[in-house]
Amino acid sequence: MNKQNSIAKCETTVIHDDVIDRVKEEMPAAEQMYDLSELFKSLGDQTRLKILFALSKNRMCVCDIAALLDMSQSAISHQLRVLRNVRLVKFQKEGKVVYYTLDDDHVNEIFKQGLNHVRHR
Amino acid sequence: MNKQNSIAKCETTVIHDDVIDRVKEEMPAAEQMYDLSELFKSLGDQTRLKILFALSKNRMCVCDIAALLDMSQSAISHQLRVLRNVRLVKFQKEGKVVYYTLDDDHVNEIFKQGLNHVRHR
DNA sequence: TAAACATATGAATATATATTCATATGTTTA
DNA sequence: TAAACATATGAATATATATTCATATGTTTA
Numbered sequence: 001m002n003k004q005n006s007i008a009k010c011e012t013t014v015i016h017d018d019v020i021d022r023v024k025e026e027m028p029a030a031e032q033m034y035d036l037s038e039l040f041k042s043l044g045d046q047t048r049l050k051i052l053f054a055l056s057k058n059r060m061c062v063c064d065i066a067a068l069l070d071m072s073q074s075a076i077s078h079q080l081r082v083l084r085n086v087r088l089v090k091f092q093k094e095g096k097v098v099y100y101t102l103d104d105d106h107v108n109e110i111f112k113q114g115l116n117h118v119r120h121r
Numbered sequence: 122m123n124k125q126n127s128i129a130k131c132e133t134t135v136i137h138d139d140v141i142d143r144v145k146e147e148m149p150a151a152e153q154m155y156d157l158s159e160l161f162k163s164l165g166d167q168t169r170l171k172i173l174f175a176l177s178k179n180r181m182c183v184c185d186i187a188a189l190l191d192m193s194q195s196a197i198s199h200q201l202r203v204l205r206n207v208r209l210v211k212f213q214k215e216g217k218v219v220y221y222t223l224d225d226d227h228v229n230e231i232f233k234q235g236l237n238h239v240r241h242r
Numbered sequence: 243t244a245a246a247c248a249t250a251t252g253a254a255t256a257t258a259t260a261t262t263c264a265t266a267t268g269t270t271t272a
Numbered sequence: 273t274a275a276a277c278a279t280a281t282g283a284a285t286a287t288a289t290a291t292t293c294a295t296a297t298g299t300t301t302a
Binding site for chain 2: 289290291292293294298299300
């Protein structure tokens with residue numbers, strides 16, 4: 001009841017119906033929005049950012065990354081899975097060692113833009 | 122004890138000490154990493170992405186956005202605060218209405234790169 | 243000035259997620 | 273083949289966060 005009221009109230013006092021209609025049509029498909037949010041979500045964590053930054057310099061095995069970041073092997077492995085899921089990293093097995101690398105160069109571009117924004121205030 | 126053991130074990134079996142040392146030096150400052158992760162974190166949510174996308178098309182007031190996304194005014198207001206905190210949006214008051222706009226063009230660039238990645242598989 | 247209104251915000255709640263712990267899996271080597 | 277090892281992963285836990293609800297704040301208008 002409270003919810004209904006406030007929505008009704010809001011709808012009647014909307015300032016620009018025309019803008020809302022137009023923007024609604026231009027809004028990207030729900031699935032793309034979802035994928036995009038998953039991608040940025042995966043970038044929104046210091047541990048994963050550090051992993052990606054490290055991999056942008058060199059391929060590294062799980063144990064290397066754990067040592068670099070002073071974190072447990074398990075924690076790194078879990079985070080690498082997140083990065084794999086959004087295709088930010090890929091890996092090659094060499095014996096029992098698994099080497100991770102960046103999947104493509106988009107990451108570096110996104111990084112660059114992000115740093116631009118952060119530095120620019 | 123378990124933790125100590127596993128870290129010690131890992132350190133002795135690290136594959137590339139040289140790489141680790143070098144990458145450690147090249148790692149961006151902790152504060153930049155933090156800011157960057159906060160920026161991407163703010164992009165890692167569908168509601169906020171939709172808000173940003175909408176604002177890239179037109180300035181809109183809070184009530185417009187709530188109507189567009191079919192969400193409560195409060196929810197939108199809370200999310201706008203997150204976006205303000207990372208300087209992705211700014212606002213102008215006109216009477217009792219508050220119009221929000223994108224703070225700069227970086228967002229659009231980051232968006233574009235993100236969509237490239239998502240579409241490219 | 244009082245009422246109407248747009249927005250902001252604190253507290254509560256539900257949900258998502260990062261890390262740990264224990265252990266499974268698969269490969270190499272003695 | 274058994275032991276050593278690198279990595280992956282499920283369950284548990286602690287913490288972060290999105291939304292709701294109630295209400296405060298500040299502006300306009302009757």
